[in-house]
Amino acid sequence: MKSAAILTLTAVATLVLGGCASFRNAAPGDPLEPINRGIFSFNSTFDHYLFKPIAKGYDAAVPNPVKKGVSNVFQNASDAQSIVSDALQLKGAKMGDDLGRVMINTTFGLGGIFDLATPMGIERGNEDLGQTLGYWGIGAGPYVVIPFLGPSSARDLVGRYGDGKIDPVALVSSVPVRNSLMGARVVDTRVSLFPAEALMNQAALDRYTFMRSAYLQRRQSLVLDGKRPKEE
Template sequence: MKNKLFFLLLFSFLSVSSIAEIPENSSPEKDEVEEITEYFGDYDPWEAFNRRVYHFNYAFDKYFFVPIVDGYQKVTPNFVQHRISNFFDNTKNASSLGNALAQTKGRKALRSLGRLSINTILGLGGLFDVATALGMPKPYEDFGLTLAHYGVPRGPYLILPLLGPSYLRDAFGIVVDSKLAGRAEISLPKKYSLPLYAIDKKSRVSFRFYGTNSPFEYEYVRFLYKKYRTVQEETHQNFNIGGI
């Protein structure tokens, strides 16, 4: 299943170049783009490609994926949705555990192992978040942060087909993290895990493409993602400094 994710990314990268240009009425004037980019700037040398992928993701969401997610939310009881969300949140502990070990963060690895073990055993495979109820912290690591730990720069901003904002460095971490998380999916058939994970993740995000009614939505999303990732990296650095 994880190999399918890799080939899906590869196929999407190869095929998206054939996607039509974004309609002119959805793009601001060039001088306006340069002005807003200067304020919300980030290293985006592949902007033309990224904008095409952004519009591709918008079309995919609007005409296919969001209707599925809306249907899922309507027919699935909230109790069941929460159990599914807990299950996939628990699998992230496996990814955090692997990346903490890769960074030689012993205490963080033990915390991730503790959450994973308690939620898997006492939480019926992760359906119930027993660890949080017990007051256990939620450590987070991903492979992008592991690469950053060893000095690998972010690289260019990159919009991934179907997956959204990333950086070149972090894009490589997606497959690694998915394989680590997949080790914790012990109670779900593999053929269901990826689509159900995608639906659950989308159902928890209120953002919808071109829902801001702003001609600068692309720049805003890029800026907000940069701030989001910067906060994660700074928290990661402070964790190291504190020696926790």
Template sequence: MFREFSRTLTMLTFGALALAGCASSPDDREAGSASGDNVRAVSSDAPEEDVVDPWEPWNREVYAFNEAIDDWVLRPVAEGYQWVMPDFADRGVTNFFDNLGEVNNFINSVLQLKGEHAVVAAGRFTYNTVFGIGGLFDVATAFDLPERQEDFGQTLGYWGVGSGPYLVLPLLGPSTPRDFTGTLTDSLVFPSVQDYMESPEKWYLLGLFIVDTRADLLSAEAFISGDSYTFVRNAYLQRREYLINDGAPGSDPFTGGDDEELMLDDF
């Protein structure tokens, strides 16, 4: 559930999705730096925009509303949090919540029949919980067990469910009908560690998670270029396509013959 709130509540900011769009296909990475940390933001003049974003007038209104809330509430709180938190403590909090997200990664890996991903998720949760002091340290990566994010929106995409048009939801941010259905399923149907916690502690934990996630994304705002709404939309849709295809090149609704590409090296 915590990861799903990350992908919804915190994504009411354009910085969140700027970071979310940092992954590109293998061919894109070969065209950039050897590290593979390039981001590709496609020109806003792409010819297929009307197909993927038929509700753009509504979406822009909601986007502006969400951005105003972020400007007045979430960003100032996140900046204060980042100012008072030492780097090692900030990293530990992020690792802790990432570790909780491995439960969701495991469930959706099983539903997608990805045995290796399921084993990795289970291994990461075990190693980080036992040897990483409850997940505060990411020791699993040192054991060559990198995180492989999976959610029910990806599961639906894996089994051929179309994404539907791009949609911006009040407070919940960028999504699609398929991803919103996946978010609700992950949050309300699948069991998670925090479901067994008593109130109000779990709500305190959720608040900490949202603020920590937003604080970690402050630096990503520098990579926004051009119209922020268009940048966020393209980054979100490309990122989701990347995740569903496990990094393999997939269809890109914004790629046209004459489109310009912006490569952001060393993100």
């Protein structure tokens, strides 16, 4: 038993030390790059054989007005989440806009099926708890790729957990209905990514690096509300 334990510890140490060079060569801000690339590859394979075919079938079979209504419902739920982040960032104007959007679209838009607020000029706040943490000075931390969910940062990972606690879809009491809504939202989100995917496939020699750069730049822009960083 003692010999087996020693051999096991030796093997683990060898693997860790052997991987140190790979981690040392990781890009700045991405210290877990070897692991992240493995998860990225897994996600890409899983998407290729499952998510993408389902999304393509949905996109081809469902009429555009129905797809638009489904997207609007989930967008309305996102606007409701955004109200909390608006308040935590003390952004009164954005909170008023998001609250107005939810009230108008939920009542007159039949539960959010119809987006009546946008034609009225009421813009989305588009805030989340990850942005809220960044607003109050918490750095993004290391870049991470989450199995099935894709790119994130340490800060956004905490934000996602918090957002999940106030997600209107996750708060639906009926388990079958809640699971159906979550599945529909995944498919709707995947369909919305088709244009970005086509751009990435055309422009990127390294899809992982392209995704990482695009994600981090977009998140920084959202945290800063589109303003340039002070150091620039």
